[in-house]
Amino acid sequence: xxxxxxxxxxxxxxxxxxxxxxxxxxxxxxxxxxxxxxxxxxxxxxxxxxxxxxxxxxxxxxxxxxxxxxxxxxxxxxxxxxxxxxxxxxxxxxxxxxxxxxxxxxxxxxx
Amino acid sequence: xxxxxxxxxxxxxxxxxxxxxxxxxxxxxxxxxxxxxxxxxxxxxxxxxxxxxxxxxxxxxxxxxxxxxxxxxxxxxxxxxxxxxxxxxxxxxxxxxxxxxxxxxxxxxxxxxxxx
Numbered sequence: 001x002x003x004x005x006x007x008x009x010x011x012x013x014x015x016x017x018x019x020x021x022x023x024x025x026x027x028x029x030x031x032x033x034x035x036x037x038x039x040x041x042x043x044x045x046x047x048x049x050x051x052x053x054x055x056x057x058x059x060x061x062x063x064x065x066x067x068x069x070x071x072x073x074x075x076x077x078x079x080x081x082x083x084x085x086x087x088x089x090x091x092x093x094x095x096x097x098x099x100x101x102x103x104x105x106x107x108x109x110x111x
Numbered sequence: 112x113x114x115x116x117x118x119x120x121x122x123x124x125x126x127x128x129x130x131x132x133x134x135x136x137x138x139x140x141x142x143x144x145x146x147x148x149x150x151x152x153x154x155x156x157x158x159x160x161x162x163x164x165x166x167x168x169x170x171x172x173x174x175x176x177x178x179x180x181x182x183x184x185x186x187x188x189x190x191x192x193x194x195x196x197x198x199x200x201x202x203x204x205x206x207x208x209x210x211x212x213x214x215x216x217x218x219x220x221x222x223x224x225x226x227x
Contacts, residue, residue, distance in 0.1 A: 032214070034214070034215070034216075036216070041221070042218075042220065042221070043115075043201045043203070043218025043219055043220055043221055044154070044201075044216070044218050045218070046215050046216065046217075049215065085153075087153065087154070089216075091214055099144065099156065099159075099205075099214065099216065100155075100156050100169070100170060101146070101153045101154040101155070101156075102153055103152070103153040104153045
């Protein structure tokens with residue numbers, strides 16, 4: 001299983017861009033990289049997923065270098081409501097394999 | 112469309128008591144998961160079921176049993192509850208993510224369990 005390492009916490013201010021990096025040195029060929037967001041007292045929520053290069057959706061961008069040993073979640077112009085814990089998850093296809101979470105990054109957005 | 116539904120939302124047990132946490136999904140997903148989350152910590156996988164009729168141990172299976180009753184339902188049983196099992200329990204199901212082909216997890220709202 002690919003183990004992930006993320007910063008424990010980060011602080012930012014409203015309107016700034018936030019980049020959270022996840023290390024996954026032993027990522028396997030079939031592994032995808034997925035990021036989840038979790039608010040207090042709620043289950044995690046899917047944000048974005050990618051395999052290589054760059055993926056962008058309406059919420060975030062995900063940058064994955066060629067060696068795939070790390071990935072960076074980029075949140076443009078954060079607001080107070082982006083204060084949450086962000087998890088990087090590495091898992092493979094086909095579905096149903098053991099998907100494990102790391103400790104996550106606690107992002108605090110300040111006014 | 113309810114997604115993933117967990118019952119109960121809260122439960123208090125005494126040490127040694129047993130109980131079953133229920134989980135149901137209405138998205139026709141094949142895979143289902145049980146995670147626990149201790150205060151201030153990340154999620155740890157207890158058991159998972161890749162498809163109806165199969166179950167496998169995760170990172171922390173000791174003290175738990177599971178049943179994949181049918182495609183919709185995946186229950187978690189504590190046979191003899193211990194204070195160390197005080198946690199928030201999340202059930203999830205998964206589908207292949209559109210446009211990426213990896214898995215996308217959908218979580219329930221959790222069960223807060225306290226064992227005294």
